Structure formats: structure tokens, C-alpha cells
Amino acid sequence: MLEIDGLRKRYGDVVALDGVSLTVTPGQMFGFVGANGAGKTTTMRIVMGVLSSDGGEVRWKGAKVGHDTRRRFGYMPEERGLYAKMRVAEQIEYFGKLGGMSPEAARRSAGDLIERLNLTERRGDDVDSLSLGNQQRVQLAVALIHDPELLVLDEPFSGLDPIAVDALAGVLAERKAAGVPVVFSSHQLDLVERLCDSVGIIKAGRLIAGGTVAELRARESRKLLRVVVTGAAPGWTDRLPGEIVSKTDRPRHGAPDAYGDDRYDEVVLMPTDDQEALRVAVQAGRVQHFAWQQPSLAEIFREVVA
Numbered sequence: 001m002l003e004i005d006g007l008r009k010r011y012g013d014v015v016a017l018d019g020v021s022l023t024v025t026p027g028q029m030f031g032f033v034g035a036n037g038a039g040k041t042t043t044m045r046i047v048m049g050v051l052s053s054d055g056g057e058v059r060w061k062g063a064k065v066g067h068d069t070r071r072r073f074g075y076m077p078e079e080r081g082l083y084a085k086m087r088v089a090e091q092i093e094y095f096g097k098l099g100g101m102s103p104e105a106a107r108r109s110a111g112d113l114i115e116r117l118n119l120t121e122r123r124g125d126d127v128d129s130l131s132l133g134n135q136q137r138v139q140l141a142v143a144l145i146h147d148p149e150l151l152v153l154d155e156p157f158s159g160l161d162p163i164a165v166d167a168l169a170g171v172l173a174e175r176k177a178a179g180v181p182v183v184f185s186s187h188q189l190d191l192v193e194r195l196c197d198s199v200g201i202i203k204a205g206r207l208i209a210g211g212t213v214a215e216l217r218a219r220e221s222r223k224l225l226r227v228v229v230t231g232a233a234p235g236w237t238d239r240l241p242g243e244i245v246s247k248t249d250r251p252r253h254g255a256p257d258a259y260g261d262d263r264y265d266e267v268v269l270m271p272t273d274d275q276e277a278l279r280v281a282v283q284a285g286r287v288q289h290f291a292w293q294q295p296s297l298a299e300i301f302r303e304v305v306a
């Protein structure tokens, strides 16, 4: 288990981290999200020992992390760090050997990752002749090659095409299933929502919300009800209790539905009384949909970070 405990960091007058604590358990995928400059990179650099903290501690399996422990971690830094004039396969193998692998094991593992990340046609090219997205894939292979005990990835999905996103998501899911904790930062909240078991939202160096996406949703104050009614006489929505956030009341497109209804009303409501809203809807027409609308992670993010 990775434990980040009360990390503090200042750059001159700028407080980058103001007591960040979080834990990532074996086999958990943790999404680290926050606005630009919130402190994600600083936290990950301290975990990896690239930066020192001004306070707090990072523990791995209960013990303070040191150099030897970190060699068993896989890291994708924000600044990326590849040898421009080294060939793709050679480079990935080289980092595997640096991570303590035998030449044979490094070759095998590099070959596997090259295939998984669709780099086969580029394996003999110098890194600086690759597109940015392909360089990114090489960087990911470098982070993954030595079968790390923990993965810390700074924006691993940025700049990848949708096929590469799926390939990387598959590789990470495999590592996670093998019990490896995975921490990654991202601004692609739909991806974080899809992939992560747990999410931490950081703002100005403080973790302001954390938990599973379902827990974050449950804590979310904005409760929206989506109601769809067909065949109602115009004006019925005026009787709904609460504030109408959005409304679509229009004749149905195309043919009438199975009931012959040709009116379709969709309302998103912040109800003062949900049961009264249901009674109004039932009296007005045929209720086709009546459910709480789940906010997306992006909506939750905007709400808590505002």
C-alpha cells in the first residue's frame, strides 16, 4: 500500500502542497485530478524522490520509501526523459536493465510492450524521429518494463489517440489485476471516471475531495431529477415543485409513439419534493422516465473546485 502522509512543499512564497494525504491500496487505480498548478506533479515527484518535501512522509508497505524501494516503482515523469538518439527497442530494454532485469528478460518484456503499445513498426527508429504520441508510448513502455510494484504516471494519456488510450488502459488494468497500485494524473475526466476505483481532487495544494466516483456522487449536493412525459397538455411543468434547470417541450419528432402520443416533454428539475413531482407527472401524461440524474465526474469536479 502507498501512503502519502501530510506532504508539504513550498517554492519560495508559493505553497505548492499544504498537507496532502492519500492512500492507494494494492490493485487500486487512483486518479489524481485538479486544475493546472494544483499540485499533482509536485506530489508525484516527491513520491518518486525527484523532489524533496518540506514536511510529511511517503510510505510503501508501511516503511518510509528510500532509493532502493523507488527502483522497484515505475514512473512516467511530466518532463518525459528519453534518449533522443537511441532506438525504440534498445531504449526500452536499456531501462529494463537499469531496473535490474537480465538482458534476456528485458528483451522479452520490451518485445511484449512494443507489441501491446503498437510500436512494432517503429522498433528500429530513433526516438527523436517519432511523433509525440509514439514517443509517449515509448515512455510508457519504459515505465512499465521492469514489472514495477507501484506505478506513478504523470498525464500518461495526454496526446494519445483513442486506440493507444485503449491499449494503455488495457495494460494498466492488467497490472492492477496483478495487485499493483496505479496512480495517474489526468485532465481527461471521462477516462478517470471510466478507469479509476478511487479519485482524489486536489485544489491549491490540498486534497479537497476523495473516494470512489459513486461516493463523490453521493456527496454531491446538486440533486437533479430527469423526468420525461409524453402526451401531456402544454403548461403542466408549471406545477412541478422546485427549480427547473432545463426543459425540452416540443412535438415528438417523426411518428407518434406506441400510445399515439405526439408530445414529448423532458425536464431536469431540482425538486423540493420528489414524490409530489412524480404525482404531477403521472397526472399530466405518460411517465416514460423518472430518475435522479447522475452527475459526471466533470460536473462534480466543477462543483467542488469552484
Ligand SMILES: Nc1ncnc2c1ncn2[C@@H]1O[C@H](COP(=O)(O)OP(=O)(O)OP(=O)(O)O)[C@@H](O)[C@H]1O
Pocket: 011, 014, 015, 016, 034, 035, 036, 037, 038, 039, 040, 041, 042, 043
Ligand atoms: N520549480 C518550480 N518553481 C516554482 N514554482 C513551482 C515549481 N514547480 C511547480 N511550481 C508551482 O507549484 C504549484 C503546483 O504545481 P504542479 O506542477 O505540482 O501542479 P499540477 O497540478 O501538476 O499542474 P498541471 O495540471 O498544470 O500539470 C504551482 O503553483 C506551480 O506554479
